[in-house]
Amino acid sequence: MQFSPLIEALIQALRCLPSVGPKSAQRMALQLLERDRAGATHLASILQQSMAEVGHCASCRTLTEEMLCRICSSGRRNPKVLCVVETPADMLALEQSGVYDGRYFVLLGHLSPLAGIGPDDLGFDQLLEKLRTEPVEEVILATNPTLEGETTAQYLVELLSSLPLKVTHLARGIPLGGELEYLDGGTLSRAFSGRLGFASVKETNG
Numbered sequence: 220m221q222f223s224p225l226i227e228a229l230i231q232a233l234r235c236l237p238s239v240g241p242k243s244a245q246r247m248a249l250q251l252l253e254r255d256r257a258g259a260t261h262l263a264s265i266l267q268q269s270m271a272e273v274g275h276c277a278s279c280r281t282l283t284e285e286m287l288c289r290i291c292s293s294g295r296r297n298p299k300v301l302c303v304v305e306t307p308a309d310m311l312a313l314e315q316s317g318v319y320d321g322r323y324f325v326l327l328g329h330l331s332p333l334a335g336i337g338p339d340d341l342g343f344d345q346l347l348e349k350l351r352t353e354p355v356e357e358v359i360l361a362t363n364p365t366l367e368g369e370t371t372a373q374y375l376v377e378l379l380s381s382l383p384l385k386v387t388h389l390a391r392g393i394p395l396g397g398e399l400e401y402l403d404g405g406t407l408s409r410a411f412s413g414r415l416g417f418a419s420v421k422e423t424n425g
């Protein structure tokens with residue numbers, strides 16, 4: 220037996236959510252229809268508004284509905300330090316750890332030839348432009364300690380090597396394969412305070 224076409228369509232639509240298989244999608248659809256129509260209507264409205272209005276910060280590329288995100292528009296952040304992260308969730312994790320007061324650049328991914336993600340997709344040109352026009356003295360590479368994250372960091376080290384910058388990497392208190400967004404504040408804090416420079420990079424400020 221199948222549900223009516225509209226209910227089937229709702230179940231299929233819910234499967235775009237991460238980790239939601241057919242059974243979970245069906246449970247969600249029925250729960251909303253049977254017990255929480257107000258919640259579902261609110262969800263639909265917020266979803267539609269978010270998709271229409273949330274874009275990327277013009278300066279750091281994180282997700283926001285503003286032209287500039289709160290961190291980029293804040294006058295209280297240290298403009299001399301720029302932390303490069305893979306995702307908005309990584310940026311949030313660092314913010315919540317409270318160990319960092321500089322600015323960010325969000326790659327929105329990592330280099331992955333298999334998935335067809337190259338330098339053009341990660342905003343490297345925008346990053347270089349930002350470094351040329353802003354008073355940044357240190358770039359902290361906080362990509363994830365996965366193979367793709369490390370590859371991306373190495374690529375950036377090469378890319379930034381001609382600029383008069385100190386380039387550092389988070390210390391490896393982070394477990395291999397671990398993702399920044401899932402680490403506790405203490406681990407992030409130790410990784411930050413013990414960050415390492417790259418010997419191959421010209422360090423004019425360190």
Ligand code: ZN
Nearest residue numbers: 276279288291
């Ligand atoms: Zn921003």
